[in-house]
Amino acid sequence: MQIQFDNAFLRELPGDPESGPRIREVEAAAWSRVDPAPVSAPHLLAWSPEAAALVGLDAADVAAPDFARVFGGNAQLPGMQPWAGNYGGHQFGSWAGQLGDGRAISLGEALGAQGARWELQLKGAGRTPYSRFADGRAVLRSSVREFLCSEAMHHLGVPTTRALSLVGTGEGVVRDMFYDGHPRPEPGAIVCRMAPTFLRFGSWQLPAARGDVALLRRLTDYTQRYHFPELAGQGEAGDAEWFAQVCERTAWMVAGWMRVGFVHGVMNTDNMSILGLTIDYGPYGWVEDYDPDWTPNTTDAQGRRYRFGTQPQVAYWNLTRLAQSLAPLFKEVAPLEAGLARFGRAWDLAHRDLVARKLGLAHCRDEDLRLFAELQQLLQEGQVDMTLFFRALGEHEAAGADRAPFAEAFYDADARAGIEASLLGWLKRHRARQLDDPLDAEQRRETMRLANPRYVLRNWLAQEAIDRAEQGDSAGITELLDVMRRPYEEQPGRGHYAGARPEWARHRAGCSMLSCSS
Ligand code: AMP
Numbered sequence: 381m382q383i384q385f386d387n388a389f390l391r392e393l394p395g396d397p398e399s400g401p402r403i404r405e406v407e408a409a410a411w412s413r414v415d416p417a418p419v420s421a422p423h424l425l426a427w428s429p430e431a432a433a434l435v436g437l438d439a440a441d442v443a444a445p446d447f448a449r450v451f452g453g454n455a456q457l458p459g460m461q462p463w464a465g466n467y468g469g470h471q472f473g474s475w476a477g478q479l480g481d482g483r484a485i486s487l488g489e490a491l492g493a494q495g496a497r498w499e500l501q502l503k504g505a506g507r508t509p510y511s512r513f514a515d516g517r518a519v520l521r522s523s524v525r526e527f528l529c530s531e532a533m534h535h536l537g538v539p540t541t542r543a544l545s546l547v548g549t550g551e552g553v554v555r556d557m558f559y560d561g562h563p564r565p566e567p568g569a570i571v572c573r574m575a576p577t578f579l580r581f582g583s584w585q586l587p588a589a590r591g592d593v594a595l596l597r598r599l600t601d602y603t604q605r606y607h608f609p610e611l612a613g614q615g616e617a618g619d620a621e622w623f624a625q626v627c628e629r630t631a632w633m634v635a636g637w638m639r640v641g642f643v644h645g646v647m648n649t650d651n652m653s654i655l656g657l658t659i660d661y662g663p664y665g666w667v668e669d670y671d672p673d674w675t676p677n678t679t680d681a682q683g684r685r686y687r688f689g690t691q692p693q694v695a696y697w698n699l700t701r702l703a704q705s706l707a708p709l710f711k712e713v714a715p716l717e718a719g720l721a722r723f724g725r726a727w728d729l730a731h732r733d734l735v736a737r738k739l740g741l742a743h744c745r746d747e748d749l750r751l752f753a754e755l756q757q758l759l760q761e762g763q764v765d766m767t768l769f770f771r772a773l774g775e776h777e778a779a780g781a782d783r784a785p786f787a788e789a790f791y792d793a794d795a796r797a798g799i800e801a802s803l804l805g806w807l808k809r810h811r812a813r814q815l816d817d818p819l820d821a822e823q824r825r826e827t828m829r830l831a832n833p834r835y836v837l838r839n840w841l842a843q844e845a846i847d848r849a850e851q852g853d854s855a856g857i858t859e860l861l862d863v864m865r866r867p868y869e870e871q872p873g874r875g876h877y878a879g880a881r882p883e884w885a886r887h888r889a890g891c892s893m894l895s896c897s898s
């Protein structure tokens with residue numbers, strides 16, 4: 381196994397003079413050198429062929445015995461220089477100070493095809509200076525969820541970090557899953573995730589909070605040079621355009637979430653990628669019976685700050701925190717305000733794009749926004765499964781008057797009866813609107829097929845794979861990954877993966893609600 385590394389992040393940005401995991405405040409530095417802590421029995425549980433190809437690895441590399449040792453943290457390849465990143469963040473609206481990678485250790489920046497850079501990062505590889513009171517490890521269940529969802533989101537076409545591998549550690553990790561005073565050991569695992577960079581809004585917030593303008597400047601220059609090269613070296617105008625593009629990317633990312641029914645669950649500013657990638661898969665979830673107020677995160681059950689329907693507003697709030705942190709780099713605030721305004725415009729475009737595509741229209745007119753909002757209201761009142769409903773909407777034209785494609789989208793007969801008449805009325809208006817649109821029936825069907833997935837990573841599907849993996853059978857992870865590689869295609873014989881939430885999953889932990897324990 382050979383990977384070419386070029387660790388520009390370490391080379392170009394100031395680091396912590398001390399290495400090793402001693403817990404500390406780290407000033408004036410973007411990183412601390414720290415090695416993964418070896419585990420007793422690293423073994424490969426799953427891997428992603430598409431992610432491996434990005435860094436030039438194939439099935440033979442992955443099958444070799446050193447693969448699990450390297451991606452379990454027991455060995456290093458030439459060129460690796462492991463580090464933990466330093467950053468702060470607002471957690472649930474409050475400034476939390478220094479956070480940093482408490483259990484993520486980056487191994488190096490792999491060079492892929494056409495000069496692409498992929499930072500390879502182990503999650504759960506042991507303590508770092510940023511571990512605070514915790515153990516630096518991750519349990520199998522949360523690692524399976526991060527591994528699968530990273531790849532599922534990529535195949536859905538939503539910007540995201542990627543996942544290369546899932547390695548079991550052979551060690552127990554003690555967690556109090558329900559935070560009810562009953563800690564127990566669970567199997568441990570390590571995901572290797574990949575992104576061009578894992579810098580987040582919090583990476584800027586921390587130096588800004590400390591008045592460290594020099595580090596703010598260097599982070600910004602580094603990011604532009606390596607990740608927004610067309611904007612590098614253009615002074616304040618370049619900085620302004622860069623921030624505006626971060627705003628736009630963030631808007632399109634969240635629109636991707638809204639299109640497929642994804643709820644991130646912990647949109648703290650330390651979990652917001654500067655590249656507009658979905659990052660840090662924790663207590664996320666997928667909307668089933670449609671509800672804009674739903675959050676899967678039990679830790680957020682009271683305030684519901686991070687519920688499905690408010691994700692665009694939260695993204696905007698997070699961007700305003702980033703703008704405040706960048707203020708020392710600007711003579712006036714106007715360019716930052718202009719950047720934030722670009723979020724609004726990008727969101728409007730992205731939202732219209734998703735409305736048009738989900739409804740099978742060439743363009744979204746103002747009246748279509750109302751049509752879509754009325755549908756959302758009906759789906760909520762009728763407790764209708766979001767994914768099943770939209771898929772059926774794209775298919776029922778071909779089925780003629782037959783409403784059978786919708787049947788499985790309902791969870792509750794009374795709720796269904798309550799909206800039946802209004803829904804029929806809505807379908808009639810939708811039909812009339814489609815006929816007043818340039819797309820023909822075939823184009824319409826294809827547009828809707830590619831906007832409305834058949835398969836999403838419903839929490840209970842992940843949980844089934846986790847239950848099996850905890851019994852020592854990782855085949856369920858591989859099969860589920862394979863399903864999620866083609867979410868818009870019909871996959872005969874895989875109806876189970878496209879089904880509505882079964883009754884057993886309604887209240888089971890890990891299926892409807894999740895804690896942050898991971
Ligand atoms: P998260 O909510 O997962 O984004 O984590 C917030 C902060 O807590 C980050 O600084 C993490 O690195 C840190 N953290 C979470 N779990 C652990 C753990 N088991 N060990 C060390 N640090 C952790």
Ligand code: MG
Nearest residue numbers: 650651659660
């Ligand atoms: Mg995080």
